[in-house]
Amino acid sequence: xxxxxxxxxxxxxxxxxxxxxxxxxxxxxxxxxxxxxxxxxxxxxxxxxxxxxxxxxxxxxxxxxxxxxxxxxxxxxxxxxxxxxxxxxxxxxxxxxxxxxxxxxxxxxxxxxxxxxxxxxxxxxxxxxxxxxxxxxxxxxxxxxxxxxxxxxxxxxxxxxxxxxxxxxxxxxxxxxxxxxxxxxxxxxxxxxxxxxxxxxxxxxxxxxxxxxxxxxxxxxxxxxxxxxxxxxxxxxxxxxxxxxxxxxxxxxxxxxxxxxxxxxxxxxxxxxxxxxxxxxxxxxxxxxxxxxxxxxxxxxxxxxxxxxxxxxxxxxxxxxxxxxxxxxxxxxxxxxxxxxxxxxxxxxxxxxxxxxxxxxxxxxxxxxxxxxxxxxxxxxxxxxxxxxxxxxxxxxxxxxxx
Numbered sequence: 001x002x003x004x005x006x007x008x009x010x011x012x013x014x015x016x017x018x019x020x021x022x023x024x025x026x027x028x029x030x031x032x033x034x035x036x037x038x039x040x041x042x043x044x045x046x047x048x049x050x051x052x053x054x055x056x057x058x059x060x061x062x063x064x065x066x067x068x069x070x071x072x073x074x075x076x077x078x079x080x081x082x083x084x085x086x087x088x089x090x091x092x093x094x095x096x097x098x099x100x101x102x103x104x105x106x107x108x109x110x111x112x113x114x115x116x117x118x119x120x121x122x123x124x125x126x127x128x129x130x131x132x133x134x135x136x137x138x139x140x141x142x143x144x145x146x147x148x149x150x151x152x153x154x155x156x157x158x159x160x161x162x163x164x165x166x167x168x169x170x171x172x173x174x175x176x177x178x179x180x181x182x183x184x185x186x187x188x189x190x191x192x193x194x195x196x197x198x199x200x201x202x203x204x205x206x207x208x209x210x211x212x213x214x215x216x217x218x219x220x221x222x223x224x225x226x227x228x229x230x231x232x233x234x235x236x237x238x239x240x241x242x243x244x245x246x247x248x249x250x251x252x253x254x255x256x257x258x259x260x261x262x263x264x265x266x267x268x269x270x271x272x273x274x275x276x277x278x279x280x281x282x283x284x285x286x287x288x289x290x291x292x293x294x295x296x297x298x299x300x301x302x303x304x305x306x307x308x309x310x311x312x313x314x315x316x317x318x319x320x321x322x323x324x325x326x327x328x329x330x331x332x333x334x335x336x337x338x339x340x341x342x343x344x345x346x347x348x349x350x351x352x353x354x355x356x357x358x359x360x361x362x363x364x365x366x367x368x369x370x371x372x373x374x375x376x377x378x379x380x381x382x383x384x385x386x387x388x389x390x391x392x393x394x395x396x397x398x399x400x401x402x403x
Contacts, residue, residue, distance in 0.1 A: 216243070
């Protein structure tokens with residue numbers, strides 16, 4: 001018999017993943033060209049050519065070197081290869097004027113593995129983790145893995161910036177961490193420096209009031225995906241107790257490789273213990289270490305970047321067309337998601353009507369925010385263009401005023 005904990009996990013299993021499977025089944029039935037699957041953040045842009053070249057070179061170099069196979073495919077420190085961590089540190093230092101060494105970097109099994117390693121290191125049962133609505137739903141499960149609970153902070157529903165008055169009220173003596181995800185999944189909103197400074201100020205005040213550390217965890221898989229002249233930001237400069245979790249899944253279009261890193265600045269409280277704890281968590285959570293070959297390949301591709309212009313075109317076409325059809329959308333500033341307000345209160349009805357027209361969207365309740373849907377536009381240009389007539393039918397169904 002499975003555990004009660006697993007029963008709860010099954011009951012709350014990812015709606016996004018379930019819809020991804022449903023999309024595959026619909027494509028087999030109706031033809032892929034006739035299904036508009038906007039469910040999963042699975043990048044349509046290919047990985048940079050340099051990634052394949054790096055993998056081939058590493059394998060060839062290993063074959064030519066005595067003992068090279070063990071070096072390339074064997075165990076290493078739980079935190080990852082020192083040469084890889086040093087390369088990541090140097091890249092961040094150049095881009096964001098930081099001063100990290102390899103010791104500040106822990107290579108992880110994607111951002112999800114990194115977040116779980118952070119949570120195991122800092123959370124005790126009964127602790128609370130504050131998140132800004134809407135949020136990546138699996139944060140709740142990650143916290144529950146360690147007996148902690150998610151506390152939600154409502155947004156400004158006009159801008160989907162955090163409601164900082166509510167944030168201040170939600171930070172309690174049980175708060176151990178706050179997660180910031182910017183550019184945000186699912187809204188595409190970027191939290192600007194002014195917002196981050198206010199968040200940092202509130203956290204500084206609350207740390208003094210409660211006499212314990214509160215960590216700001218910056219979940220950054222979409223850091224490089226920004227539009228309209230927005231700049232990539234690195235949040236450690238706003239607040240000393242910041243821990244960064246990063247993934248190469250989106251920036252290099254390789255989500256299946258499961259590779260990322262955690263950054264713990266020296267300025268963070270108990271930095272050395274945090275670094276050691278996250279390294280141990282890598283092992284005790286069962287990852288042992290991040291994948292060896294892809295660590296080294298990613299280190300050779302730190303200057304590479306996915307085709308942001310590709311996503312920008314999809315963003316522009318969808319946003320302009322859907323708003324003309326009468327839908328209300330938040331204009332995304334980053335990531336590759338469009339956040340659309342459902343024209344009826346029942347989001348299930350809207351998602352169901354979309355499916356009838358072969359449009360797959362994820363309901364907002366999966367992100368703690370019912371009454372909206374997420375559209376992942378990390379799909380082909382053809383899928384976006386072909387979907388527009390189906391969206392027009394959907395607008396007509398709800399009697400929207402459109403041009």
